[in-house]
Amino acid sequence: MLTSLLPGFRHLRTPFALGVLCAFQLWILIGEYVPSRSEAQGFIERIYALGDVAGRAAATAAISFLLYLVGDIMRLSSNQMMSILTRLRLPKIAPHRFSTLSAQSRYGLNEFAANAFTKRADSSSTDDVSTLAQKMVMEFTEIRMRLIANHLDVYLEHDRYDAEADFRMNVGFYSVPLWPIIAWYWTPWMLLGVLASMVLFLNGLRARRDANEILVQAIVSRIVESRFYTEESDRDFDQSVSNVSITRRPSTR
Structure with missing residues (x-):
């Protein structure tokens, strides 16, 4: 039962952590403007009253659910984050560190993609092999x-690395503004938290590279068939069939 529950907990962890992180940053920025219980009026006073009626446990559950929704809305995929970093030109500084596919995985995938062209009469170019390898990377979801x-x-082993990557990348990405906010209100030394x-x-x-390594292997x-690789290999088969010539022997009657 625990094994079946763990994947669900992994996927709940990231949005909840992002919601808490964003709420903490808002609390630092505007927390002093939120009236206390004795000063609250109007809508804020009704919120306090609703907490009294529902009880502390229900209020905690409602706040946790709200934080989860906020975090789930703000969560970014690795492709979206890498697109933002590409616009900032950060991957050009260290391409191997900002890649979601390791050099070993990329080499192995290219070597495997080259096998789809081995039976063809004309030799494949490097661009053909790279294009097929890129198509297989796009097929990772399938x-x-x-x-x-x-x-x-x-899959469970891949999902473990994938969930760790999702958690660390999102928390690391969204925690960057936290440190300048704390540095503004407290001490400039907190800027070191950006590191x-x-x-x-x-x-x-x-962790994302490790997760993709499992898919590449x-x-x-x-273990699983790539649709793009199969289509490319079948072209060799179709070509060999089309080149077969049928010779009719003369009748001996």
Whole structure:
């Protein structure tokens, strides 16, 4: 039962942490403007009264659910975050650190993609192999679904790294504004926390590369079939069939 519940807890963790993180930043910025219980009037007073009626446990559950919704709305995928970083030109500083696919995985995927052209009469170019490898990277979502259906143990291992990557990358990304806010209200030394956020984000990227490594190995080891690879290989088969000539022998009657 615990094994079946763990994936759900992993996916709840990231949006809730983001909601808490954003609420904490708002509290630092505008917390002093929120009236206390004795000073509250109008709508704010009704909110306090609602907490009294519902009880502390119900109020805590409602706030937790609200924080989860806020975090789920703000959560970004790794592709969205990498797109933002690309616009900031950060990946050009250290391309190997800001990549979601390790050099070993990329090499193995290109070597596997080259096998789709081995039976063809004309030799494939490097661009053809790279294009096919990129198509297989875009197919990772489908590969995940096939692992769920046929190889759940492999998928659970991938999901563990994927959830860790999602948590670390999002928390590291959204915690960057926290440190300048605290530095403004407290001490400039808190700006050093930006480095901690960057390290956390890079650790998330490393976990993302580990998660993608499992998908690459699943394709290369033929645990699951890549649709694009199969289509490219079938072109060799179709070509060989079209080149077959049928010779009719003369009748001996």
